[in-house]
Amino acid sequence: MSAPEKKLFAGSLSLICLSLLVLAGAYIFAHRVELPAVGGDNTEALIGTPRLINPLYASTNDADADLASLIYSGLMTWDPAQGYINDLADSVTVSDDRLSYTVRVKQNAKFSDGEPVQARDVVFTYSALQDPDYRSPLASDFSDIKIEQVDDQTVLFTLKNPDPSFTHKLTTGILPENLWSDILAQNVPLASLNLQPIGSGPYAFQEFTKDKKGSIRTYTLKRNTHYYGTEPKIEKFIFKFYPDESSATQALINKNVEAVGYVAFEHRGAVENNHGVNLVYSAIPRGTALFFNKENALLKNAAIRLAIAQAIDKNKIVSEVLSSHATVMNGPLFPGTTAFDSAFTGTTFDPSAAASGLDTAGFQKPVGATLRQIPLTAVQKAAKKTETTEQTIPELMFTLTTISSEEFVRVAEEIKDELSLLGIGITIKTIDAEHLMSDVVVTQDFELLLASNYGATNPDPFFFWHSSQTGKGGFNVAQYQNAEVDKLLEKARAAKTEEEQDVFSRQMQALLVKDVPAVFLYQSMYTFAEPKKIHLNPPPQLRIPSDRFANVEDWYIKTKQTLK
Incomplete structure (x- = not known):
C-alpha cells in the first residue's frame, strides 16, 4: 500500500471511529435516564x-407522632392514593358476619434490630x-375487642359488633414484645x-x-436496613x-x-419567598364553621340562622381570604371520605333570599338605616304605650x-363585611386558642363562634352532632339536639358495611343542615x-399531620444515571 493510500485508509478509519463515537454518544444521550439513588439528608424543624x-401515646403530641410514623409500622397503613392498605399485614380475612378479622403478618417483616415481627408482638401491642x-x-x-394469637404469624381479632372502619384502626405501630x-x-x-x-x-x-x-x-433517624418495604432513599x-x-419559620x-413540619397561615408568605423550599398544601379533616348559640333568644329564630347562612359567600372566603388553599364545605362530611357527596349543595349563597327572609320575619331595615331593627313583641308594645319618652328600637347585632x-380573624372580618350588607351588625371578639374550650365552648359564652372541628383519623360526625355530646366535655359546640339526627348517627355507627x-x-347530613345549627x-x-x-409527590390529603410522611420511601435527593 502506497503512502497516499495509507493516509487515506487512516483518515477513513479515524472518521469511522469518530462517527461510531458520535453515534454511541447520541444513543447514550437519548437513552440515558436518571433514577432515584440512596443518599443525602434532610434537616427539618418540628414544633414541640x-x-x-411510642405508638401507645404518640397521638397526643405532634412531634412524637411525626417520629413514630417513621420509626414504626402497623398492620395497615394509610396511602394517599389508595386509602387504607396492608402494611405489616400480608392478608386480612373477614368473616361473613364481619365480627372476626384474621390477620397474617408478613414473613419477611423485621424490627430495626433484626428481630422478626410476629403475632406475639401484635397481641402484646x-x-x-x-x-x-x-x-x-x-x-x-x-375496649370491646378480643385479641388472640393463632400461630407465630397469625392474629385473630373478634368484635362484639360489626365495625365497617375496623381495619382503619389497625394502623397503630407494633411494639417488639421481647x-x-x-x-x-x-x-x-x-x-x-x-x-x-x-x-x-x-x-x-x-x-x-x-x-x-x-x-x-436534635433527633436523628437513619434508614432502617431491615425494612421489609420499598427501600427508603434519603439516608x-x-x-x-x-x-x-414563629421560631420554626425563623429557623x-x-x-x-x-424544612418545616408545619407552616402557620400567617407565616406562609415568608416561606413562599424562600426560593430554596417548596410550600406544600394538603387537605386535612379540619372543618371550619360558624356555630350558633341557640340559647340566644334571637338565634333560636330559624329565619335569622338561615339568613346568615345564605348571606355568607363561602367561595369568596376560600378564593380571596384563603388564596384558594382550602375547600368549600356544605355539610359535616369531609371531602375524601366515602360518605362525601359532591352533589350535596347545602344552603346556597343567596343574599336576596336572605334579605327577603328577614323582611318576612319582621326584621326590617328602615330607609337610610345601616342595620335592621328587632321587631317589638306584644309585651314590648304594651310597655311602650305607658312610656312618656320615646323608646329606642334595638338593632340586629351579634358578637x-x-x-x-390571622386566618380566623381574616375570615371573621369577611363574614362581618358580608353580614353588614344584609343589615346585621357584627362585633369581633378574639380569644387565645388554648382558652377556647374552657372559656367559650364549655361555658357557652358566645353568640356566634367561628371555630374548627378536627376529625383526625376518624372524622365521625357523631362526636360533633349527637345530643349525647352536649354539655361539659362534649364536642357538640352548638349544643345541637335532634332525635332523628341522633338515630341516623347511631345507625351509621351500627352499620355492618361501609x-x-x-x-x-x-341522610343525617341533609337533616342537620336543614336545621342550620351552624354554617x-x-x-x-x-x-x-x-x-x-x-423529589417528592406531595399527598393531596392527610388524615393527621404525620401522614405527610406516608410515602416517604418514594422521596429522594440523589440520582444515578442508567440506560433505559
Missing part, C-alpha cells in the same frame, strides 16, 4: 418536644392498648425505649442531643425542635433547617367570637415546607 415516641394501666389515649377504640413485656405498665412512660425506640418502619433511631436544660435539641432525617411556629429563614390567629354507613351519614364554611389545608432538593 418529643417525650414518648393491642393488649397494652386495652389495659387501663397503660393509660393509652387509644384504649376506647379497642423488649417491652418485662416493663411494668406504670413504668412504661419512663422507659428509655420511648426515646430510643425499636420499630419496623422505614427509618430507625440513630441518636439525639440535649441542651443544658435536658431538653432534646438521614435530622429533626430540630422549636417552641412555636428556616436563617437556614438553620431546610362573633373566634381564635386570635356502604350502609354512608347512606345513613348522608359549614371550608376544609383546611395542612401546610409544610420541604427543600427543593427533595
